[in-house]
Amino acid sequence: MNKRPLYRVLYYLGIGHMYKAFVNKKRCAILSYHSVAPHNSENALYKDMFVTPENFEAQVKYISENCNVLSLEDLNNKLSDKSLPEKSVVITFDDAYWDIYEYAYPILKKYNLPAAVFVSTLYIESGKSFYWDKLMSILNSAKEMSFRGEVNGKDIACNLTNEGSRNNAYFAFIDLFKCEYFERKEELLGQLAEHLRADMDSYKTKTLTWDVMREMKNNNITFGSHTHSHEVMRILSMEEIRKEIEKSKEILDNKLEQVTEYIAFPYGSYSDIGIDAPKIALELGFKRAMSLEQGFALDNSDEKLLKRIGIGGIDSHEEFQLKLLGLIPALNLAKKCILKNE
Numbered sequence: 001m002n003k004r005p006l007y008r009v010l011y012y013l014g015i016g017h018m019y020k021a022f023v024n025k026k027r028c029a030i031l032s033y034h035s036v037a038p039h040n041s042e043n044a045l046y047k048d049m050f051v052t053p054e055n056f057e058a059q060v061k062y063i064s065e066n067c068n069v070l071s072l073e074d075l076n077n078k079l080s081d082k083s084l085p086e087k088s089v090v091i092t093f094d095d096a097y098w099d100i101y102e103y104a105y106p107i108l109k110k111y112n113l114p115a116a117v118f119v120s121t122l123y124i125e126s127g128k129s130f131y132w133d134k135l136m137s138i139l140n141s142a143k144e145m146s147f148r149g150e151v152n153g154k155d156i157a158c159n160l161t162n163e164g165s166r167n168n169a170y171f172a173f174i175d176l177f178k179c180e181y182f183e184r185k186e187e188l189l190g191q192l193a194e195h196l197r198a199d200m201d202s203y204k205t206k207t208l209t210w211d212v213m214r215e216m217k218n219n220n221i222t223f224g225s226h227t228h229s230h231e232v233m234r235i236l237s238m239e240e241i242r243k244e245i246e247k248s249k250e251i252l253d254n255k256l257e258q259v260t261e262y263i264a265f266p267y268g269s270y271s272d273i274g275i276d277a278p279k280i281a282l283e284l285g286f287k288r289a290m291s292l293e294q295g296f297a298l299d300n301s302d303e304k305l306l307k308r309i310g311i312g313g314i315d316s317h318e319e320f321q322l323k324l325l326g327l328i329p330a331l332n333l334a335k336k337c338i339l340k341n342e
């Protein structure tokens with residue numbers, strides 16, 4: 001069963017309206033976006049990461065009319081004194097892509113809403129691409145249409161003849177490379193590019209610049225850390241975690257003339273974050289940290305590591321509204337039960 005028609009049916013049955021009557025309203029949906037940009041052939045392998053400007057505007061319009069949109073500082077203060085307004089929302093972006101300035105920022109200004117961007121400082125400083133963008137570049141420019149061989153100690157077979165199979169290959173390699181150190185990832189990507197006779201840099205990561213970040217900072221956008229090199233925190237030693245967080249904070253503090261108080265951990269599941277990184281972030285003076293575990297920040301909790309709600313590029317507007325209500329995990333569970341009994 002495809003989940004999207006199910007969401008649509010439930011939406012039009014009014015399940016959202018019924019649910020609203022019972023839900024704990026003193027909670028905040030911290031929305032997590034990555035890119036806001038039109039879908040095209042270059043980003044087709046990872047459409048879910050790119051929310052189109054049209055969808056983004058519809059979402060922003062909806063929350064500006066129906067919710068209390070807070071800055072991260074407001075959220076932190078209101079959580080601390082347990083005064084979270086009903087239907088609170090915070091808008092966040094991870095990775096600091098240039099398209100946030102190009103497409104999302106004008107829309108946020110139009111509706112006069114605050115937001116936060118989490119920056120991995122190495123990529124701003126060096127102009128290097130994120131490994132998943134290099135992978136996109138390799139798979140999009142490959143001259144070999146199939147590959148069988150050993151990659152990172154595993155036997156891999158993939159074919160790149162159509163969008164579906166390229167998509168599967170993309171996520172298989174993401175999983176294979178994710179938990180390697182930055183240099184090792186570069187090495188593995190180089191080997192893959194050679195196998196597939198592909199260009200690693202036909203598609204390059206374009207990030208925000210310090211100049212536009214300074215402009216955005218003066219217009220309601222908060223900048224936080226997304227660590228320095230965007231590694232999986234769990235694979236690092238405590239010393240390495242401290243360096244990753246400290247370095248990004250130092251660069252952000254200097255370049256943006258601020259005290260950086262918020263951090264979002266890369267990848268963001270509890271298992272990717274591990275137990276040390278949140279403790280170290282608090283020791284280094286961060287007030288709150290963000291995960292990508294799906295859920296809400298609750299008024300009656302003292303949590304420092306907050307859950308967020310990931311918004312995808314293929315979400316319909318109905319799905320977006322159901323996510324805001326926190327209904328998607330329950331619906332997925334219901335779907336699993338239905339499929340199990342079929």
Ligand SMILES: [Zn+2]
Nearest residue numbers: 094095266267
């Ligand atoms: Zn990220």
